[in-house]
Amino acid sequence: MTDAKAMIAGCATIALTSEEIAMFAEHKPWGLILFARNIGTADEIRALTAHFRELVGRENAPVFIDQEGGRVQRIKAPITQNYPSGAALGEIYKKDKNEGMRVARMMSKLHAADLLPLGINADCLPVLDVPVEGSHDVIGNRAYGHTPQAVADMGLAAAEGLLEGGVLPVIKHIPGHGRALVDSHKDLPIVDTSAATLRAHDFEPFKQLKDMPMAMTAHVIYTALDAKAPATTSKYVIETIIRGEIGFNGLLMTDDLSMHALSGDFCDRAQASFAAGCDVVLHCNGAMHEMLPVCEVTPTLSGRSLDRANAATNLLKAPQSAAQETAALREEFNALVSAFA
Secondary structure (H helix, E strand, C coil): CCCCEEEEECCCCCCCCHHHHHHHHHHCEEEEEECHHHCCCHHHHHHHHHHHHHHHCCCCCCEEECEEECCEECCCCCCCCCCCCHHHHHHHHHHCHHHHHHHHHHHHHHHHHHHHHHCCCEECCCECCCCCCCCCCCCHHHCCCCCHHHHHHHHHHHHHHHHHCCCEECEEEECCCCCCCCCCCCCCCEECCCHHHHHHHHCHHHHHCCCCCEEEECCCEECCCCCCCCHHHCHHHHHHHHHHHCCCCCEEEEEECCCCCCCCCHHHHHHHHHHHCCCEEEECCCCHHHHHHHHHHCCECCHHHHHHHHHHHCCCCCCCCCHHHHHHHHHHHHHHHHHHC
């Protein structure tokens, strides 16, 4: 058993406030997620992640970040280099499939080499969404391509690179955000595509990466599956589609509960997510008046959810690469990206 609550929380700035210290010490969320507002110097990031782990009492507590490359990269130069987008890597795949997959794996290993020394051991990557013509740009060039196989190939290489580097990947946004016509941060996307098309196209990358340790849900309604609830709060989508058809049995976390795609107060959002079958809820924006109600209704991790959480953190291992190997990898990666530019 564990006393960790089944949630991943954010925080407001580069160091924990007295309110946050009290909340983390009392509720002991399973994980922490960092955003650009939390990024100070490298030493400040290390101090923040260490303080969180000290408060929750778990040395391997996961600390997450969205470090994709392109426009979604929370830590930038000079702490890390600025990396290309998924679409830029996908252009290499179009020209040479093997080189594309190799560059995706290399970039993930570099992400891991950047993140681990800062105390960050989970990256919300790879994006497995397959955008379609006319869809909203919220995914856009974050995607590796526009065909399910290209996205699956590149996503698998990226996920394996993170694992090799000692960082946990999170596949997202299951079962697929590529058809959304609106940004789920601001509104609720409703997708009217047939179930047969969704199965053949949108679900395919997730099927091919079903053995990954963690996945993040899509705040999207698929009318052919559940006309009333987005995937995050749909028992049918989670049990029948994600767990059943796709076959994903890892830890399932929500996308951010504070996004406007979801309705109801924060207690309602969290409770609906758990009732539908999510293992862990994610709350990102660091707003205490939203986080505290989520804490109050979030259960302690137990049962199959705890097993999935432990299976994920058990994959964490010290990377084998020495500093000179990382430097050589970085040089090779940058040369390869330049060669295909």
